Amino acid sequence: MRDAFSLTYRNIKERKARAALTILGIMVGIGAVVALISIGFGMEESITGELVEMADVIMVTPMRMELGSIGAFGSFTGRDLEAVDRIAGVKDAVAMRGKMEEVEYKGGKFMVQVIGTDPKDVGALFGAMVKPEEGxxxxxxxxKTCxxxxxxxxxxxDDEIGVNDRITINGSKFRVVGVLEKQGGFRSETDSAIYVTARDSMSILNNEDISTIFVRVRNIADAEEIATEIEERIDDNHKLDDFTSAMTMGSAIEQMESIFGIVQVVLIAIASISLIVAAMGIMNTILMSVMERTHEIGVMKAIGAKNRNILFLFLLEAGVVSAIGGVCGCIVGVIGAHAISFGIQTLFDVEIAAIVKPEVLLGGVAVAMLVGIISGLYPARKASKMSPVEAVRYE
Amino acid sequence: MIRTENLTKVYQMGDAEVYALHDVNLDIQDGEFIAIIGPSGSGKSTLLNLIGCLDKPTSGAVFIDGINTGKLNENGLAEIRRRKIGFIFQQFNLVHTLNALENVALPMFFAGVKRETRLKRAEELLAKVGLGDRIYHKPSEMSGGQQQRVAIARALSNDPEVVIGDEPTGNVDTETGNTIMGLLEGLNKEGRTIIVVTHDAEIAARAGRTKRMRDGKVLD
Structure with missing residues (x-):
């Protein structure tokens, strides 16, 4: 075995450039797959991880909400909020009165989402997750505070806004009492919103409409049941069918996971194309190697090599080349995954860690070797079947 | 003992059939040193390839120690080549990526001999052909005569009863040719059967028996 490896090593060494190119091909293929899988795990983790923190929360919106669709129609009323609050198993129900308002500070004007909430309830619901950085x-x-x-x-x-600064919302002055910690990721909406009390939202901003109700349940196991009940109660209030959408975070996680599953499969399928190209590269390399060494194969047969000895030597060469490619691919894949993670963080300000699982790396090397050996099979068989007398004569 | 029986090899050249060998009957006794001499194209290499189990006859048969080699499959033929026959070629045909020691050990590798055993034996064989001080040299670092001596050592590695040489002195100068013939004579004295193909009458004269070939037939 040791000599077989040494023979293979020397054959590869003899054609360094060609072997290097073949290894490069495998490396790119495996690297792409490993990087994409690792980033995929990272994405899934970062999103479902945030959602898991809110596993006992139901988000109620006035539409059939599917992830990915934009916009809402209609809104809830105070009566709806009371109805939801009365449902057994509901711990807290918090109304969000969100509306785009003109906000002015030192001459700068922007349209910003201003959300009116009941401070007590919001603390109960999000207190553990969204903390004030200042104030x-x-x-x-x-x-008149926010x-x-x-x-x-x-x-x-242009100027940073700090605690006790005053901003103008829809013509009224509000004093800033707190600046929230940066959230980013799935909760990045929080970063670009202004929060006022429900009372101010209704009286000063004339915003009575509830855009979202967040519900926290006592027992996660009942969440789906309670969600259905919420939908029925609010639909009854408005005498409409399918007006309300109450989504548990559990089903949100499932939806996210299925979407990410599809995205990942598509990405890996694309990356796999490069593996197919790499497989052809290996086949070509080994075919060339067989052709170049026809004479040597003949000599080996003349001195007693059996067909399977020859087959083994060429398969070993294919296996070694592809295993090296696989290992390099894993290294490149890990580096690539971290680079992508860094890139996403820099460009989109979303933290997606590259999660490198050992089984993915082992799988990467295994797939590389499998691809190599399968592509090596045809040329290796060709070599092993050569007639010794013709092969010896070949120059 | 090696015996050929109406051994015939026909090559198809387009529409024409070319008889490389035509009804060759030849007996070679154990321990014999036989030279087959003839001009190129006379069929002597074809005969050697058939005796050496590198090729299969169109008709007729080769018997080696009573075994009809025509009845063997490829693995069976490989087995005979490995156990009973040592080959020496005009072009030496060493594996150029391997050094002398590894070249000599290669047939033992295919025979499944343990690494230590085969390296030890390869070293002994190289010493026997006078290359004890060159065991780590690559073929490209050796002269033609030295390469042919490595090839002889390689032919002996599985301790074969028969050593076959296809123009073993064809690519070396006269003096080296004499050294190589001397080595073959030594092997013959050890009791091995030596079959050599040559077109050099002087070389042939050193064999115990000479057979002439012409147009695919053995003449006398």
């Missing part, structure tokens, strides 16, 4: 949360008896998202404070206006 404090809204309080129930606050008047907390602002991280991007509003730092990015929107």
């Amino acid at each position: 404090r949360y809204l309080k129930a008896n606050d008047h 907390t602002i998202g991280y991007s509003i404070a730092n990015d929107y206006f």
